[in-house]
Amino acid sequence: MHICFITNEYPKQNYAHGGIGSFIYTMSHQLVKIGHQVSVVGINVYTKIDESQIDNGVSVFRVKPRVIKGLTWYLNNQAVNKKINEIHKQSPIDIIETAELGLAFIKKIKSIKYIIRLHGGHHFFAEAENRKVSWWKGFQEKKSFKRADGFIAVSKFVKTHTSKYLSYHNKPIEIIMSPINLEIFKPKPDIKIEENxxxxxxxxxxxxxxxxxxxxxxxxxxxxxxxxxxxxxxxxxxxxxxxxxxxxxxxxxxxxxxxxxxxxxxxxxxxxxxxxxxxxxxxxxxxxxxxxxxxxxxxxxxxxxxxxxxxxxxxxxxxxxxxxxxxxxxxxxxxxxxxxxxxxxxxxxxxxxxxxxxxxxxxxFNMDIVISKNLEFYNFVINQ
Incomplete structure (x- = not known):
């Protein structure tokens, strides 16, 4: 299976990244390890140029940002769409996965299934942080949800809470927690605990x-x-x-x-x-x-x-x-x-x-169990 993640947050050495970046890194490397093909496409938020690399089997494409007042969003989405088309022609993509806003301006390709993973979108955090919903981001999120073929929620809470503001449009949705790399995160008996x-x-x-x-x-x-x-x-x-x-x-x-x-x-x-x-x-x-x-x-x-x-x-x-x-x-x-x-x-x-x-x-949070659940859901959506 060829899975393509759309994100700007895939980690780059010597640069800080957040939780979504850690999740994509962990997921993509494990998927490659068990024989699947993974591509990652996003706007380059690190060095502002076109970059590509193979990171232990994961194909990472960071697209140069286009910055023109009022058109930046359009030009950047066009650039991401172009890169996805290039990748798909070379090696057909089965699944595209992104976060809540990610599908708003992605041109759908008939043979690909599109998944939104609920990491916490604009509506979700606007209410949590007691701020108004931006009409522009709210519009994008609603449009993105309509275009999805399925949804994965990382907790029961985010599934339920998001449904207060956005419809899943009767599309499949599964709760699958994010995996933890237990080869990295494990007890370190050689490290002394510093009291207090x-x-x-x-x-x-x-x-x-x-x-x-x-x-x-x-x-x-x-x-x-x-x-x-x-x-x-x-x-x-x-x-x-x-x-x-x-x-x-x-x-x-x-x-x-x-x-x-x-x-x-x-x-x-x-x-x-x-x-x-x-x-x-x-x-x-x-x-x-x-x-x-x-x-x-x-x-x-x-x-x-x-x-x-x-x-x-x-x-x-x-x-x-x-x-x-x-x-x-x-x-x-x-x-x-x-x-x-x-x-x-x-x-x-x-x-x-x-x-x-x-x-x-x-x-x-066992990697094998979580990856298996994700692949089972991907296959279910593909075969619908």
């Missing part, structure tokens, strides 16, 4: 709950003054160009006095380094205000770490409180602090929870 370290990983932005986590730190430090918080992940920028990390440092952390010395921004790190940071932390905390699934929590759980995750959204699909992890109210700074303190003060229970967490991930 709290670790956050993810894009440093509002919806990931970083501000609330930082505001919870004074209560944590009042009772455990030796604790340090390490924040790993790429920066995010406001519409005016201001860095979110700068906002946190200048508007939030600057008011903490001496306590600010306990909060450390470490930037984005490669996956191979990130897994070691999970392993060395005492507690991994991800108090997201909203997620579709959230990969960092099961990644850390796979390493055998105690995870504090959000009780909102799909949180309860990934973590069972005090069984496979801890859940907190991400809008309540006191609750975040109290949950962290419980983890630090109950090491025996925490270790047992971490053991259960790894077993849960092995059963539910």
């Amino acid at each position: 370290t709290i670790m956050f990983a993810g894009t440093v932005c509002d919806k990931k709950g970083v501000e609330k986590l930082i505001k919870a730190m004074p209560k944590v430090l009042q009772l455990r003054p030796e604790v340090n918080l390490y924040i790993y992940g790429r920066d995010w920028f406001f519409n005016n160009g201001r860095s979110y990390v700068s906002f946190l440092k200048e508007d939030i952390i600057s008011n903490l006095g001496k306590l600010k010395a306990h909060i450390h921004f470490m930037g984005a790190v490669p996956i191979t380094e990130l897994v070691n940071k999970y392993a060395s932390a005492e507690v991994c905390v991800f108090p997201s205000l909203m997620e579709t699934q959230g990969l960092v929590a099961p990644e850390a759980m796979a390493v055998g770490k105690l995870v504090v995750f959000s009780e909102l959204g799909p949180g309860t699909e990934t973590v069972e409180h005090k069984k496979t992890g801890l859940l907190c109210n991400p809008y309540d700074e006191d609750d975040i602090a109290d949950t962290i303190l419980w983890a630090l003060n109950h090491k025996t229970e925490a270790n047992k929870i971490a053991e259960n967490a790894r077993k849960f991930v092995l059963s539910n």
Whole structure:
């Protein structure tokens, strides 16, 4: 089978990327490993030129962006369509998969089936972040959904929540969690746990709950003054160009006095380094205000770490409180602090929870099982 992913987020060495990029990378490499052909097409958001590479069997095409005011969207979609046609003529594509907005201006080819994977689209996050739906993005998302032949949701929550705003048009839809590469994310017994370290990983932005986590730190430090918080992940920028990390440092952390010395921004790190940071932390905390699934929590759980995750959204699909992890109210700074303190003060229970967490991930995020479910769904849509 030849699967083509449309995304601008496929990881490039020495550049930061997000969760969708990690997902596409993991999926595509495993698909190639078991004998399928994978192409990835997207606008080049890294170096602004046409680039192509074979990344361990995955054919990656980064198309030079066309920037003309008012026409950029049209020209870029035309460029992506052209590249897809070139690939299809050389080696026929069976499945094209993209995120919620991705099919709006893609020219459908009759022999190809088109899948939307619900990573969390514009309507989904507009409501979650209490902002208005952009008519332009809303229009694209609705048009894209009409053009899909099937849908994959990464959680029950994102399937149900998205259906409040968008129709699946009676097309097939399946809930399939994203896989975790358990060859990378596994216990690291050779790495010493640094006591009193709290670790956050993810894009440093509002919806990931970083501000609330930082505001919870004074209560944590009042009772455990030796604790340090390490924040790993790429920066995010406001519409005016201001860095979110700068906002946190200048508007939030600057008011903490001496306590600010306990909060450390470490930037984005490669996956191979990130897994070691999970392993060395005492507690991994991800108090997201909203997620579709959230990969960092099961990644850390796979390493055998105690995870504090959000009780909102799909949180309860990934973590069972005090069984496979801890859940907190991400809008309540006191609750975040109290949950962290419980983890630090109950090491025996925490270790047992971490053991259960790894077993849960092995059963539910196993690469072979998840890939098999995806291929089964692809074949079902193809044969309709």
